[in-house]
Amino acid sequence: MPEPDPEFTRLPYRRLSEAALGRAVELGAEHADFRFERVRDASWRLRDARLTGAFDTVATGFAVRVLHQGVWGFAAGTEHTAEAAVAAVERAVAAAAAARPLTRARTEPAPEPVHRDRVWVSSYRVDPFALSPRERTALLAERSAALLAGAGVRHVDAALQAVRESKYYADTAGTSTVQQRVRVLPEFTAYRPDPRSGALVSLRTTAPSAGRGWEYLTGEGWDWDTELAALPDLLAEKAAAPSVTPGSYDLVIDPTNLWLTLHETVGHATELDRAIGHEAAFAGTSFATPDRLGELRYGSPAMHVTADRTAEHGLATVGFDDEGVAAQQWDLVREGMLTGFQVDRGTAARAGLPRSNGCAFAGGFDRAPLQRMPNVSLRPAPDGPDLDALLSRVRDGIYVVGDDSWSIDTRRQNFQFTGQRFHRIRDGRLAGQVRDAAYQSTTVDFWRSLEAVGGPGTYLLCGAFHCGKGQPVQVAPAGHGSPAALFRQVNVLNTTGANPR
Known part of the structure; x- marks a missing residue:
């Protein structure tokens, strides 16, 4: 099983959590929880085997939620300091106070057993972010070129989105968890002219998005070679097909x-x-x-x-x-x-x-x-x-x-x-x-x-x-x-x- 992202585990989320939850208790919260996230989200797009766009972003921050006198309050922050975490709790308590006159009934969350110091990582083998941008683009371009060589195919679009979501959670009941999951969304779309109108007809791969890593792109969990080889003929048949009779x-x-x-x-x-x-x-x-x-x-x-x-x-x-x-x-x-x-x-x-x-x-x-x-x-x-x-x-x-x-x-x-x-x-x-x-x-x-x-x-x-x-x-x-x-x-x-x- 993969380990959580080391860049995430080095972040000071436990120290921030202790400060935030301690302050929530001091302010009289019946319940409080703290969530710290680091989400990396990247996307690549190719047209006819050439890169047309890419982004690779990281969003890191924390959130605190307090249940104060039966009303939820929420606040978030990006500074990795205990002072910032405490200030967020105080804003959340103020938000709960502001919402109280508008609240019809007290909130009483259903109980949950305590899960202390638990670690969970989703089922994947190869972190897509462990590859270089050149390696990721090369595979998409290679597959695009092979599809573009198919009989009658005029254009090919390729796209891939990958997300790695790392998260720490803790609450005043005693639960604390670290978890990480990876997911990927690969797509290839082929185009050819309609023999009657000349407009482009498209057909996209049916490979689903999945909670997997880069291994999914290389054939683990989906037979890319077979689907891409069949796509030009299926597209030709679609382009020539009659309109359905309702x-x-x-x-x-x-x-x-x-x-x-x-x-x-x-x-x-x-x-x-x-x-x-x-x-x-x-x-x-x-x-x-x-x-x-x-x-x-x-x-x-x-x-x-x-x-x-x-x-x-x-x-x-x-x-x-x-x-x-x-x-x-x-x-x-x-x-x-x-x-x-x-x-x-x-x-x-x-x-x-x-x-x-x-x-x-x-x-x-x-x-x-x-x-x-x-x-x-x-x-x-x-x-x-x-x-x-x-x-x-x-x-x-x-x-x-x-x-x-x-x-x-x-x-x-x-x-x-x-x-x-x-x-x-x-x-x-x-x-x-x-x-x-x-x-x-x-x-x-x-x-x-x-x-x-x-x-x-x-x-x-x-x-x-x-x-x-x-x-x-x-x-x-x-x-x-x-x-x-x-x-x-x-x-x-x-x-x-x-x-x-």
């Missing part, structure tokens, strides 16, 4: 597409702060309200969705959340029924739950933690079919591969999703691509149309590298695993507008 189709949806539908229709809908109306200002609420727990038929009996902070290589995998809660796994939907929500310590207490399930995360050292999504995944059937067997059940349908655009309403009910590729299925076999397709439904109608999920061999862990929430907006990663899955009679639209009235 109608109702059976869909077999690949995990490279279904992860995003999970994210929008289940992940966001089962955030308890949304379900009780606390997130309405930014992105709406949820149709899946707490009073429907155990009663809402979310989908068919084949639908089993878990929330998980422990999945290896998951984008949302951690050892502990930003409230010192240990990572866990639990059910959100079981046999099609709504059985759980995502909660932090505050919403857990409001809901009468004995403990948070570890869903607090701050999008930076200068942001207060919000309730954020874990890895939300549709589980495969232990003895489920492979992809060919799922396709064989379809007489007339479409196989959907790769994510693209999406749209969903503020209650997470009505949605529309597109994809990278749409393959026609006729009599159980793939029969060429179609273009301009989008599938549209309501959340419960869609998931109730789920007939079968594939077996473990069809399962893939994907996810959202940048999920926005809150005001001011915060960004967090969220993982989503899925098998291939079969849905019956889903409405498919033509995105050019060629739809019957």
